[in-house]
Amino acid sequence: MRFFSKLPRAKAYLKLSELLMIFLKILSTKLQAGEKTIAWEAAFSERLGSTGALCLSRARLALFFLLKNLGLPAGSEIIMTPLTIADMVNAVRWAKLKPVFCDLGVNTYNIDYRMLRQLITPRTRILFITHLNGLATDMDEIMAIARQHSLIVIEDASQALGAAFKGKTLGTFGLAGIFSLSFMKTCCTLFGGMIISDDRELLKKIRQETRNFPAPGRVSLLKETIRNIIIYLATNRFVFSLGTYYFIKFSGRLVAKFIKSNPPAELTDEPPKKLLCSYTDCQAELGLKILKRLSAEDGQRIKNVEALTAALSGEAKKYLPLILPETKNVFWRLPFQTNDPINFQKYLLKNYIDSASTNLIVATEEEAFKEYAGQPAPNAQLAHQTIFLPVHSSFSANDMRFLARILNNYTGQNRA
Ligand SMILES: Cc1ncc(COP(=O)(O)O)c(C=O)c1O
Numbered sequence: 095m096r097f098f099s100k101l102p103r104a105k106a107y108l109k110l111s112e113l114l115m116i117f118l119k120i121l122s123t124k125l126q127a128g129e130k131t132i133a134w135e136a137a138f139s140e141r142l143g144s145t146g147a148l149c150l151s152r153a154r155l156a157l158f159f160l161l162k163n164l165g166l167p168a169g170s171e172i173i174m175t176p177l178t179i180a181d182m183v184n185a186v187r188w189a190k191l192k193p194v195f196c197d198l199g200v201n202t203y204n205i206d207y208r209m210l211r212q213l214i215t216p217r218t219r220i221l222f223i224t225h226l227n228g229l230a231t232d233m234d235e236i237m238a239i240a241r242q243h244s245l246i247v248i249e250d251a252s253q254a255l256g257a258a259f260k261g262k263t264l265g266t267f268g269l270a271g272i273f274s275l276s277f278m279k280t281c282c283t284l285f286g287g288m289i290i291s292d293d294r295e296l297l298k299k300i301r302q303e304t305r306n307f308p309a310p311g312r313v314s315l316l317k318e319t320i321r322n323i324i325i326y327l328a329t330n331r332f333v334f335s336l337g338t339y340y341f342i343k344f345s346g347r348l349v350a351k352f353i354k355s356n357p358p359a360e361l362t363d364e365p366p367k368k369l370l371c372s373y374t375d376c377q378a379e380l381g382l383k384i385l386k387r388l389s390a391e392d393g394q395r396i397k398n399v400e401a402l403t404a405a406l407s408g409e410a411k412k413y414l415p416l417i418l419p420e421t422k423n424v425f426w427r428l429p430f431q432t433n434d435p436i437n438f439q440k441y442l443l444k445n446y447i448d449s450a451s452t453n454l455i456v457a458t459e460e461e462a463f464k465e466y467a468g469q470p471a472p473n474a475q476l477a478h479q480t481i482f483l484p485v486h487s488s489f490s491a492n493d494m495r496f497l498a499r500i501l502n503n504y505t506g507q508n509r510a
Pocket residue numbers: 151152153154155179182224250252253273274275276286287
């Protein structure tokens with residue numbers, strides 16, 4: 095019985111002191127994007143090795159304004175992953191472009207390069223590459239395809255901030271990279287969407303277009319802070335072990351409702367008004383603090399995955415994703431494929447391990463996006479059979495060995 099060391103599925107990367115501080119700042123300072131936001135953009139782009147950055151209120155808006163300012167003919171095609179959040183598909187629509195979904199590779203969570211080649215038509219203009227779960231895509235493949243067909247590459251490294259391919263940071267390969275700074279991300283600043291790019295003209299255009307956005311509502315920022323504080327407290331190991339764990343065990347549905355951050359998939363024609371707000375300096379201050387410890391947190395999570403993998407049986411390892419050579423993967427989440435996700439989660443929970451299922455949609459199977467469905471995406475659909483294991487940077491090697499033992503038992507009984 096693990097009295098005080100049950101494992102929560104995830105933990106926020108913000109400290110309680112930072113959350114309390116921003117709570118006070120939201121109440122007491124003018125909410126605006128000023129000098130600190132400029133400093134945050136500069137620090138972020140410098141860290142990633144790009145020459146420019148711009149911070150908006152959401153990654154989905156970052157994509158929208160990027161696409162809108164490329165001057166492409168309406169109906170131009172953008173090839174993207176179907177495993178996404180609905181508004182990333184909508185962002186393409188808002189920019190009057192056409193999403194074309196490309197399946198993922200088998201157990202890689204990266205796009206399927208072969209299918210990608212087949213989907214290219216004379217109308218294709220953009221490859222939108224999302225590095226899911228902190229796992230790097232083979233950017234040599236992508237850049238070769240892009241060069242061959244004169245396509246623009248935009249990366250979404252929202253789940254892979256700090257990851258790299260052949261030593262080059264993800265987000266810096268193509269025209270631009272975008273990063274979500276929203277709930278539970280490794281660099282969560284309540285919300286936010288960073289664009290990095292070496293194309294200063296493009297960034298300038300987007301800055302001009304978005305500079306007069308109103309400040310976000312104080313109440314909405316406070317609400318987001320409170321949500322983070324609740325998560326922080328509920329996933330504290332002591333509180334989790336004595337309280338939250340039992341709450342999840344007996345009322346899992348309520349918990350799922352509380353943490354669900356994306357509404358059901360629906361088609362929209364323009365960005366929701368409430369998202370069209372500026373970023374703020376108090377969020378930028380938070381970002382600057384997190385950036386200083388980001389590599390240490392990533393390093394600890396990477397070590398956790400190594401400790402877990404080292405203790406896993408050959409059989410259990412089969413259910414982990416394939417890792418590409420010459421990649422640095424930051425494992426924002428560690429996916430485990432199973433044929434029986436519901437019972438697998440129950441089994442883990444019985445053994446004091448909380449886990450999560452995906453919060454993304456598979457766009458090709460959504461009624462709302464039927465008109466774009468095109469090719470089936472069986473590997474992306476496996477997202478429904480993916481369970482995310484707890485590997486947060488605050489967990490210890492001991493925790494990982496415990497997790498490995500439980501997984502070895504499960505797969506040893508041929509139950510995965
Ligand atoms: C890969 C990816 N892209 C984009 C987003 C959207 O981010 P935002 O909420 O900042 O628009 C998310 C958020 O979950 C994500 O995981």
